[in-house]
Amino acid sequence: MDMTTRRRLLEGIRRAHQADAAYTAAGRARTRAAKATAVHVRSTRDPQLQGAFAELKAEQAVHAGLVRREQEAGAKVRRTFTAARAANRALAALYTPYALGRGTGGGSRSGVVAALLGELAETPRELILAADKILVSTSAGKDSLVCGHRVVTLAAEAGCLDKVVMVHADLGEESEWPGVRELAQRQAERWGVEFIVVKADRGLLGLVEKRGMWPDAARRLCTATLKRDQIAPLFKRITDALGLDEQALILSALGIRAAESPARARKLPLSIDMRASTGQRMVLTWHPILELSEADVWQQIADAALEYHPVYDALIPRLSCVFCVLAGRDVLVRAVRLCWALGLDLPARYVALEEHIGHRFREKLSVTEIVAEAARIEAEEGPLVWARGDALRRHVGEEAAADYLRRLALVLTAQCGGKRDGRGQ
Numbered sequence: 001m002d003m004t005t006r007r008r009l010l011e012g013i014r015r016a017h018q019a020d021a022a023y024t025a026a027g028r029a030r031t032r033a034a035k036a037t038a039v040h041v042r043s044t045r046d047p048q049l050q051g052a053f054a055e056l057k058a059e060q061a062v063h064a065g066l067v068r069r070e071q072e073a074g075a076k077v078r079r080t081f082t083a084a085r086a087a088n089r090a091l092a093a094l095y096t097p098y099a100l101g102r103g104t105g106g107g108s109r110s111g112v113v114a115a116l117l118g119e120l121a122e123t124p125r126e127l128i129l130a131a132d133k134i135l136v137s138t139s140a141g142k143d144s145l146v147c148g149h150r151v152v153t154l155a156a157e158a159g160c161l162d163k164v165v166m167v168h169a170d171l172g173e174e175s176e177w178p179g180v181r182e183l184a185q186r187q188a189e190r191w192g193v194e195f196i197v198v199k200a201d202r203g204l205l206g207l208v209e210k211r212g213m214w215p216d217a218a219r220r221l222c223t224a225t226l227k228r229d230q231i232a233p234l235f236k237r238i239t240d241a242l243g244l245d246e247q248a249l250i251l252s253a254l255g256i257r258a259a260e261s262p263a264r265a266r267k268l269p270l271s272i273d274m275r276a277s278t279g280q281r282m283v284l285t286w287h288p289i290l291e292l293s294e295a296d297v298w299q300q301i302a303d304a305a306l307e308y309h310p311v312y313d314a315l316i317p318r319l320s321c322v323f324c325v326l327a328g329r330d331v332l333v334r335a336v337r338l339c340w341a342l343g344l345d346l347p348a349r350y351v352a353l354e355e356h357i358g359h360r361f362r363e364k365l366s367v368t369e370i371v372a373e374a375a376r377i378e379a380e381e382g383p384l385v386w387a388r389g390d391a392l393r394r395h396v397g398e399e400a401a402a403d404y405l406r407r408l409a410l411v412l413t414a415q416c417g418g419k420r421d422g423r424g425q
């Protein structure tokens with residue numbers, strides 16, 4: 001199947017999905033309208049109301065309005081049903097000539113999507129050649145680093161490096177470790193690709209203060225507010241800048257790995273971002289390093305002499321918020337000790353905020369308890385000590401780490417020289 005046909009099918013899938021979603025939403029709206037009418041009918045049966053003529057008249061007017069709303073909702077259900085049926089029939093007609101079991105109606109939509117996207121994910125070069133823009137979201141952490149490296153390498157091999165743009169969601173000094181944004185920028189500069197920073201009005205502390213509560217795994221508003229919602233408008237900006245007459249194809253690469261969690265293990269290498277896709281743009285979410293283990297990631301960092309953030313050397317496993325609501329107790333305690341070692345006042349600010357809003361960081365763990373445990377360990381063991389390269393020493397061994405540090409120093413010196421001479425910017 002050629003790329004033009006695949007793109008037409010992807011658009012057929014998007015339309016069918018959005019038409020189905022509109023039909024489902026219309027059905028819910030009709031149910032709500034019917035319930036409101038039923039509740040109102042019961043309230044008008046009140047005997048006192050029956051005796052009061054003026055009130056009864058007013059309630060009858062309200063009732064007429066509710067019935068009208070219900071009828072309009074019913075009409076919308078019928079319209080969206082017709083649109084969804086048409087979109088699904090159009091998709092079936094498009095797909096049937098290519099379906100394996102011809103004459104069977106082309107298979108279920110999820111089957112079609114899986115087959116189509118699975119095939120595309122296995123041919124990343126074709127995908128990159130077909131894309132109009134490739135957006136790589138980077139936290140500057142180790143997985144983003146290896147993801148960026150893979151995308152940039154593939155794009156350079158395909159002669160499409162100019163399509164790549166790195167996007168960093170800056171969480172602010174009050175949320176994350178020092179130097180994160182600068183590191184993300186250096187990584188993009190090293191690869192010679194465009195670098196964009198997006199930032200929410202307030203970081204994690206500001207968000208928590210406004211809501212009066214900490215996020216948790218079930219209500220992870222922090223990721224949505226601080227990252228996803230900031231990056232989302234970029235898709236429109238990119239589409240407008242491309243100014244194409246036809247639908248743009250945007251790849252949105254994310255450095256997540258299946259081994260990180262059961263939820264991530266269920267992700268597919270490629271999927272349609274239905275929220276970001278429109279008639280003007282097809283946005284495909286791409287997970288280029290989904291199959292890598294943590295050991296693979298460190299090996300690739302060592303092999304390519306990629307610059308990673310020094311907090312990994314101090315046994316912090318993820319370059320996320322300093323006090324991530326999802327982090328384990330040991331990591332949080334260590335983060336407090338690392339803040340002290342770096343002279344950061346974040347632990348005291350988090351404790352003050354927790355007291356101020358009266359809501360515990362986690363149901364069974366307060367920031368005050370984390371800080372107290374850090375102080376106890378510090379009293380027994382003394383301040384935290386680490387050295388550059390420790391993370392690699394643990395993962396690839398002493399010799400490979402020493403070699404990495406030597407090659408990285410050369411890369412950074414060359415990068416610095418390039419900047420001074422006006423190259424690599």
Ligand code: SF4
Pocket residue numbers: 204215220222223226320321323324325326
């Ligand atoms: S790193 Fe943790 S606290 Fe920060 S935005 Fe992500 S989930 Fe929320």
